[in-house]
Amino acid sequence: MELYTKTAHELHKMLVDKDVTSVEITESFIDRINEVEPKVDAFIATTFETALETASKADEKIQKGEEISALEGLPMALKDNMSTKGVATTSASKMLENYVPPYDATVVKILKENNIPILGKTNMDEFAMGSSTETSYFKKTKNPYDLQRIPGGSSGGSAASVSANEAVFALGSDTGGSIRQPASCCGVVGLKPTYGTVSRFGLFAFASSLDQIGPFAKDVTDAANIFNLISGHDSFDSTSINMEYPDYTSSLKADVKGLKIGVPQEFLGDGINVEVKNAILKACDNYKALGAEVETFSLPLTDYFIPIYYVICCAEASSNLARYDGVKYGYRADKFSDLTDLYKKTRSQGFGAEVKRRIMLGTYVLSSGYYDAYYKKAQQMRTIIRNNFADAFKKYDLILTPTAPTTAFKMGEKIDDPVQMYLADICTVVVNIAGLPGMSMPCGVDSEGLPIGMQLIGNSFAEPTIFRAGFAFEQAGFSKIPLPTFKNGGAN
Amino acid sequence: MNYETVIGLEVHAELKTKTKIYCGCSTEFGGEVNTHTCPICVGFPGVLPVLNKQVVEYAIKAGLATNCNITPVGKQDRKNYFYPDLPKAYQTSQYDLPICVGGYVEIETEDGPKKIRLTRIHIEEDAGKLLHDFGEGTLVDYNRGGVPLIEIVSEPDLRSSQEAHTFLEQLKAILEYTDVSDCKMQEGSLRCDVNVSVRPEGATEFGIRTEMKNVNSFRAAVRAIEYESKRQIAVLENGDEVTQETRRWDEASGKSVPMRSKEDAQDYRYFPEPDLVNIVIDDEWVARVRETLPELPQARIKRYIADLGLTDYDAGLIASNKKLAVLFEETVALGAKPKAVSNWILGDVSRILNERDIELDESKLTPQALASLIELIEKGTISNNAGKKVLPDIFDGCDDVTKLVEEKGLVQISDDSALMEIVTQVLADNEKSVNDYKGGNERAIGFLVGQCMKASKGKGNPQKFNELLKQNLG
Numbered sequence: 001m002e003l004y005t006k007t008a009h010e011l012h013k014m015l016v017d018k019d020v021t022s023v024e025i026t027e028s029f030i031d032r033i034n035e036v037e038p039k040v041d042a043f044i045a046t047t048f049e050t051a052l053e054t055a056s057k058a059d060e061k062i063q064k065g066e067e068i069s070a071l072e073g074l075p076m077a078l079k080d081n082m083s084t085k086g087v088a089t090t091s092a093s094k095m096l097e098n099y100v101p102p103y104d105a106t107v108v109k110i111l112k113e114n115n116i117p118i119l120g121k122t123n124m125d126e127f128a129m130g131s132s133t134e135t136s137y138f139k140k141t142k143n144p145y146d147l148q149r150i151p152g153g154s155s156g157g158s159a160a161s162v163s164a165n166e167a168v169f170a171l172g173s174d175t176g177g178s179i180r181q182p183a184s185c186c187g188v189v190g191l192k193p194t195y196g197t198v199s200r201f202g203l204f205a206f207a208s209s210l211d212q213i214g215p216f217a218k219d220v221t222d223a224a225n226i227f228n229l230i231s232g233h234d235s236f237d238s239t240s241i242n243m244e245y246p247d248y249t250s251s252l253k254a255d256v257k258g259l260k261i262g263v264p265q266e267f268l269g270d271g272i273n274v275e276v277k278n279a280i281l282k283a284c285d286n287y288k289a290l291g292a293e294v295e296t297f298s299l300p301l302t303d304y305f306i307p308i309y310y311v312i313c314c315a316e317a318s319s320n321l322a323r324y325d326g327v328k329y330g331y332r333a334d335k336f337s338d339l340t341d342l343y344k345k346t347r348s349q350g351f352g353a354e355v356k357r358r359i360m361l362g363t364y365v366l367s368s369g370y371y372d373a374y375y376k377k378a379q380q381m382r383t384i385i386r387n388n389f390a391d392a393f394k395k396y397d398l399i400l401t402p403t404a405p406t407t408a409f410k411m412g413e414k415i416d417d418p419v420q421m422y423l424a425d426i427c428t429v430v431v432n433i434a435g436l437p438g439m440s441m442p443c444g445v446d447s448e449g450l451p452i453g454m455q456l457i458g459n460s461f462a463e464p465t466i467f468r469a470g471f472a473f474e475q476a477g478f479s480k481i482p483l484p485t486f487k488n489g490g491a492n
Numbered sequence: 493m494n495y496e497t498v499i500g501l502e503v504h505a506e507l508k509t510k511t512k513i514y515c516g517c518s519t520e521f522g523g524e525v526n527t528h529t530c531p532i533c534v535g536f537p538g539v540l541p542v543l544n545k546q547v548v549e550y551a552i553k554a555g556l557a558t559n560c561n562i563t564p565v566g567k568q569d570r571k572n573y574f575y576p577d578l579p580k581a582y583q584t585s586q587y588d589l590p591i592c593v594g595g596y597v598e599i600e601t602e603d604g605p606k607k608i609r610l611t612r613i614h615i616e617e618d619a620g621k622l623l624h625d626f627g628e629g630t631l632v633d634y635n636r637g638g639v640p641l642i643e644i645v646s647e648p649d650l651r652s653s654q655e656a657h658t659f660l661e662q663l664k665a666i667l668e669y670t671d672v673s674d675c676k677m678q679e680g681s682l683r684c685d686v687n688v689s690v691r692p693e694g695a696t697e698f699g700i701r702t703e704m705k706n707v708n709s710f711r712a713a714v715r716a717i718e719y720e721s722k723r724q725i726a727v728l729e730n731g732d733e734v735t736q737e738t739r740r741w742d743e744a745s746g747k748s749v750p751m752r753s754k755e756d757a758q759d760y761r762y763f764p765e766p767d768l769v770n771i772v773i774d775d776e777w778v779a780r781v782r783e784t785l786p787e788l789p790q791a792r793i794k795r796y797i798a799d800l801g802l803t804d805y806d807a808g809l810i811a812s813n814k815k816l817a818v819l820f821e822e823t824v825a826l827g828a829k830p831k832a833v834s835n836w837i838l839g840d841v842s843r844i845l846n847e848r849d850i851e852l853d854e855s856k857l858t859p860q861a862l863a864s865l866i867e868l869i870e871k872g873t874i875s876n877n878a879g880k881k882v883l884p885d886i887f888d889g890c891d892d893v894t895k896l897v898e899e900k901g902l903v904q905i906s907d908d909s910a911l912m913e914i915v916t917q918v919l920a921d922n923e924k925s926v927n928d929y930k931g932g933n934e935r936a937i938g939f940l941v942g943q944c945m946k947a948s949k950g951k952g953n954p955q956k957f958n959e960l961l962k963q964n965l966g
Contacts, residue, residue, distance in 0.1 A: 083538040096537065103531045105538060202538040208766035237540050238768050316766055319572050322581030323535045327632070343574055366572070366761035375763060 003028035004165040008074050008222040011168060015062060015073055022055035022062070022073030025168075026117050029075045033119065033166045039147055039489050041139045042161040044080050046120035047087055051075055058115040070225040070249075072115050077167035079158045080121035081128055082213070083202035084108050091204045092136035093126045095324045095331045095350035105202020106234045107171060107213055114229065119167055122157030126352045127321060128178055128206040130154050131424040134415050135354045142411075143185060144484030145450050149408040152182030152424075155216070159186040162216045163484055169226055170216040175206045176309050177404075177428025179214045180440035184403035184453025187442045187481050189217045189470070191227060192428075194460045195435035196241035198227075199234030205320040207313035208239075210432040219479075220441065220470040224248040227463060243461075251464035254475040257291035261469070262396035264299035267427055273406045279444040279452040280402050286478045287400070292469070297395070300388055302430075304381060306422055309429035310358075311365050311378035317355075318362025324350060357418065382433055389434045393459040398469055401427050403440035403453035431457055439466045441473070442481045451481055494693040495728070497721040498701075499650035499686065501713075503663060504641050505673040506618060506681035507550045513617045513640035514541030514584065521679045525623070525633045533638035535579030540767050543568070547640040548591060548771055550672040551615050552781045554642055555592030557670045557788055558610055558663075562778050566591050566771035568615075571760045576632050577620040585643075587762040590614030591771070597646075597666065598790055599658045600808060608659050609647040616641050636680075642672070648687065648698065653717040660684065660710045661812050665789040668814035676851075677709050686713055686741075688720040690728065699724070700734040704741045704748050716741045720748050792817060800830035809838055815852035816842075822859035828866045836862060840883050848887075856889035864893040872953050878902035904953040908960070911944075911952055915960045918943045929965055937961060 003011065003025050014020045030048050037043060058073030078084065081091045083101040085108075090096040104112065111118060125135040133141045133156025141156045143149040144164040151160040155172030159182030162170050172179040174192035183190025191214045198213045205211060215226035228249060233242040263284060268277050284294045326332035326346030333345030351359070365374035392399060405426055414421040431438035436457055443454040458466045473479055512519055515532035532539040552562050569587035592613035598605050620637035622630050644663065650656045664682060667673040675682045689701035704720060707713050724734050738757070739748040752758075787795075789811045796807035810820050816837055823833045841862075845852060865886065868874045874882075874897050882896050890896050897903055905911055918940055919926055925943075929936040937958065944957040 081538075083536075089537070091537070099537070101531075101536065101538070103536070103539075201540050204537040205767075236542060238542050239540075239766075315763060319570050319582050319761070319763070322572060322574065323537070323579060325574060325576075325581055327576045328534060328579060329536070339576070363761065366763055368759045368761070371761075371763070 002032070004032040006168075007218045008071055008168045008225060011074055012068075012070055015058075015068065018062065022058040022115075022117070023052060025073065026051050026055040026075045026119075029119055029167060036144075036164050036166060036486065039142060039486050040144055040160050040164045040166065041141045042122055042151075042157040042164065042166055043077065043120040044090060044092060044123050044136075044138050044157070045088060047118055048120075051117035051119050054112070054115050054117040058117075061115065069114050069229070071169070071229055073117070074168045075117040075119045076111070077119050077122045077158055077161040077170040078108070078111075079124055079155050079170070079172045081124060081173060081204040082108055082171065083204070084118070084121070087121065089121065089204070090138070091127045092124045092138055093351065093355070094137045097137070097331065099330045103202065106199035106236060107230050108202060110230055122155070122161055122170060124157055125154035125178075126355050127204065127317070128154040128173055128175055128211075129317070129354050129358055131177065131181055131421055132409070132411070132415065133157060133182070134411065135352055137352060140411060143408045143450075144486055145187065146408065146448070146488050147486060148410055148488040149450070150185065150411055152185030152404070152408060154178040154182075156182045158216050159183050159188060159190065162186070162188045162218060164486075169218070169222055171213055171226075171230070172216055173203055173206075173211055173213050174432065175210045175212075175313060176432050177425040179216065180428050180431075180438055180453070180455055181404045181425060183216055183440040184451065184455075185408040187445075187451030187453075187484070189220055189223045189439065189441045191215050191223050191439045191463070191466075192431060192437065193227060193231060193463060194241075194437045195432075196239050197231045197245070197461070197463075199232075199237045199240050201234055201236040205316075207316040208320060209316060210313055212432070220467055220474050221249070221252055223439070223470075224252055224467045246464060248463055248467055251467045252471045253468055254472040256287060256469055256472045259287075259292040259398065259465075259469060260396045261287055261292050261294045261398050261400050262392060263294060263296045263400050264302070265296045266299055266302040267401040268296070271405050271423065271426065272402055273446075275446040276402045276404070276406060276452050279446075280400070280454055283443040283454050283473070283478065284400065286473065286476065287469075290472055290476060294400070297392065299392065301381070301385060305385075305430045305433065306426060308378045308381045308385070309425070309433055310361065310422065311374050312382065312433070314358045314362030315366050315375050316362065318359045318366065321351075321355065321359055326350070354418070385430065386434045389436060389459075397458075397462070397465050399457040401455045401457065403427060403455040407446045407448070407450035407452055427455060431455075436460055437463050437466055439470055441470050442479045443473075445481050449482065449485070493729075495690045495721075495725050496693050496695070497652060497717065498648045498689045498691065498698055499653075499656050499717055500648035501646045501650070501656060501659065501687070502685040503644040503646075503660070504683045505644065505667050505675065507547055507640040507642060507672055508674055509544055509546045509550065509640055511544060512638035513544050513547050513615070514638055517638065519639045521676075521681070523635050525631075526635060528635040529637070533579070534634050541584060541765075543768060543771070544640065547615050548773070549781060550640075551591040551613060551642050552773065552778060553670050553785065554644070554667060554672050555595060555613050556778070556782050556785055557666045558592075558595045558597050558613070558644070560592035560595030560610060560613060562592055562773055563589055564773055565589060566773065568765040568768045568771070569762045570765050571762055573758050573760055575619070576630070577622055577637070579620065579634060579637060583617060583619065584765055584768070585616035586614035591773070597659060597662050599655065599662050601655055601658070606655070608649045608655075611645040611647055613642050613644050616643060648689070648701075653714040653721075656686070656717055657710055657714050660713060662789060665812040665814060669786050669788055671786075680708070683708060684713060686716055686720070688717055688724065689734070690721055690724045699728075700736050702734065702736065702748075703738045705738060705751065706743075707741045708743065712741060712743050715743075715746060716748060719746060723748070796830075800824065802830060802834050806834045806838060810834060819852060819857070819859055819862070823862045823866070826859060826863035828863045829870070832866050832870070833862070836866065840880055844884060844887055855887045856891075857887050858891055861886045861891045861893050868893060868897060872904060872906055872955065873897070874902050874904055875950075875954070878904075901951070903951065905948055905951045906953050906956060908956070911948070911956055911960055914944050914947045914952060915957065915964060918947060919961075919964060926965065937965075
């Protein structure tokens with residue numbers, strides 16, 4: 001079996017046992033990328049040379065008999081909105097097409113310290129705004145299960161790269177579902193951690209109070225290992241939580257007896273595809289079979305989740321993206337008559353339509369006279385929603401929902417209908433609004449063979465519970481789905 | 493009709509922290525362009541701010557020194573606007589939960605003491621600086637970007653340019669004593685915006701106000717207020733209405749010019765800064781800062797008058813300038829008489845500072861040197877004039893004053909026999925004056941003393957000459 005098909009924990013064992021070297025593993029992935037990337041287009045840029053250098057460093061350590069960390073020497077893919085010193089980081093925007101950062105994001109520092117080869121920077125929706133990776137300025141990433149379909153978004157490149165075995169794992173960022181929804185579309189595991197557990201320093205901000213970096217993995221064990229690696233307090237991020245971070249792999253026990261799982265009935269109603277709904281109901285039965293207690297309950301205010309989310313995220317984005325003004329770095333319009341003209345032309349030409357739409361929405365909701373009606377009200381609702389979840393978690397250990405209302409849709413299907421596109425995040429945005437951890441993992445495929453994801457939502461810092469429940473589900477074989485087939489190629 | 497001018501001030505003071513408000517860059521003034529910068533203070537994609545705790549501490553200190561209430565929970569907000577000197581296109585400031593609220597500064601006016609109320613003191617970051625004089629186009633220096641500021645906002649309690657000036661002096665003294673700001677006007681570490689309106693005397697409603705920016709010195713504040721108040725009165729007298737607007741003070745022409753009207757006022761779209769957490773200030777922290785408060789100017793003035801015998805005026809002048817006050821107190825502590833020290837400081841010391849256009853700490857004048865200078869005069873070793881002559885050398889760093897006056901030949905001859913020789917000679921040479929004096933013209937003695945001084949080449953002690961002459965003429 002090819003090395004690139006294996007999980008990180010399998011490859012780690014092989015490295016430790018000296019059955020294989022990190023360079024061999026990395027080369028296997030490079031070959032794989034060269035083979036499937038023309039179909040998938042997961043990467044904006046590849047960095048094979050430095051990846052191999054890093055792999056050699058890991059190998060040296062192993063040869064010297066030094067201990068290596070769980071992911072050391074295992075090649076990964078990085079969403080192109082995390083600052084990498086000396087390597088262009090674009091957020092998939094024309095605005096930053098030629099921007100080369102002078103510093104490393106905290107997560108990138110961690111990867112480097114652990115000799116983890118970075119194979120490349122993955123494609124995404126521009127500035128992480130989108131649910132299909134179609135708003136990227138550079139290219140459209142295809143779903144490895146059906147090349148005419150979207151991989152989800154905004155971290156579509158990261159999800160597709162893991163799904164297509166172009167990387168052992170990947171990092172993405174999730175503001176309203178940008179890790180979980182593409183994980184669901186591409187049939188991999190994706191975790192949006194509790195807000196504040198992974199440093200945002202160096203993550204190109206979309207919506208500061210919602211953004212969170214998290215892993216894409218081939219299984220729950222890998223996800224726990226990656227989360228172990230990237231979580232922790234960072235003094236460069238004021239919202240980073242200073243606490244004792246447990247060893248998350250110790251929660252990988254295939255035992256859910258007595259675990260209380262609540263299923264919000266609102267997420268099994270209208271707007272949820274029947275095949276998705278049935279897969280979730282089956283997952284509930286599976287959990288019951290494993291000894292968990294599963295019941296449906298009513299989660300109030302679900303109709304407000306999308307509006308609240310878009311008010312908050314657009315407000316913050318309008319301010320976060322104001323720095324792209326053509327003055328200091330990034331794109332600058334060629335010709336301009338004065339300062340205002342420089343701003344207008346640079347931003348009109350440098351940003352794509354979706355980014356501009358959100359900047360305008362955000363500017364509007366923060367404007368004097370509208371602030372109270374929109375932004376302030378959304379913040380008040382946010383508190384109420386948090387309280388509602390706190391109440392739910394008094395009764396349940398976990399909440400189970402579909403990750404997305406449908407499986408991967410066709411390219412171009414929703415790109416001209418923002419509201420339909422926004423509804424793709426109906427099940428995920430609330431997790432960010434409430435700052436909770438949520439994980440998507442496969443729970444079946446639809447009649448077309450497309451992966452269906454289920455979302456496990458925990459209370460703040462309940463990642464161990466999520467990992468335990470996910471691991472049990474996986475060990476019982478319920479998450480096993482067919483490998484991607486790369487079907488419908490060439491027709492795009 | 494008589495009009496009353498109503499003034500409110502917004503004073504920005506750069507805090508004296510070593511590092512910037514949200515990153516570790518130096519706050520030092522005058523560095524090579526864009527050397528005190530990092531990805532954080534230049535707003536590169538992905539960077540996050542971390543609040544410098546010292547900034548909060550200084551704001552608390554300034555607040556306590558001006559009788560403010562300190563908020564238990566402070567918040568930081570983004571003020572959004574586009575300008576090249578603002579790298580993130582928003583300034584991190586405080587909107588509705590500033591560190592300090594309420595408070596007042598007491599000033600002396602012609603009608604006695606007056607409390608000028610403060611609305612608030614909040615923390616924020618400074619912007620960079622545009623450089624216009626480098627060929628085509630404009631360049632930006634971000635060294636100043638992210639230097640911490642406090643903004644002190646007064647209520648419209650000031651009624652004249654003089655009151656405004658006194659308030660600013662008083663505020664500056666407080667910031668200097670508490671050591672939270674250097675208050676170096678020429679480096680822009682203290683700046684103010686001036687709000688002015690006028691109303692008929694006796695009116696209870698405020699008039700329509702204008703706000704003036706670019707007021708870069710206390711003198712400019714006084715001129716700007718006087719100009720603007722006259723302009724507004726003329727508008728009203730003409731039967732027109734004052735336009736609510738922001739104006740720019742042009743120091744060179746001595747005029748204010750419209751910048752933007754109320755309709756064009758920017759919508760800053762303030763919202764809570766999501767990258768920062770609330771500032772929690774417990775009672776213990778406030779108490780700890782309170783303990784570090786020094787004696788403030790008002791208390792000093794009272795002490796100088798009551799304990800050291802200075803006049804109200806002199807005490808006020810010295811106490812409102814921390815550097816002068818420190819020199820004064822240290823010189824007095826070395827045994828010099830307070831009145832003499834005060835005279836020297838407010839006289840020749842201030843004159844030389846003005847002439848050289850420097851601050852006291854830019855000179856090498858020490859309390860030791862000033863004390864020994866005063867002592868030499870008191871003892872009669874040198875004349876007062878000789879003291880004035882050597883002061884510039886003391887400014888330049890000469891601290892052995894005794895040696896200095898000897899080298900310069902300024903020591904007075906106090907030896908009676910040496911002086912007597914001169915007196916005898918002068919009496920012999922000036923028969924007419926001797927006769928005048930003896931004839932009852934007492935003023936003739938002055939001429940004779942003058943002749944003695946001349947004969948001694950200025951080194952004789954005039955007091956002694958006077959005594960000896962009288963003895964010999966008696």
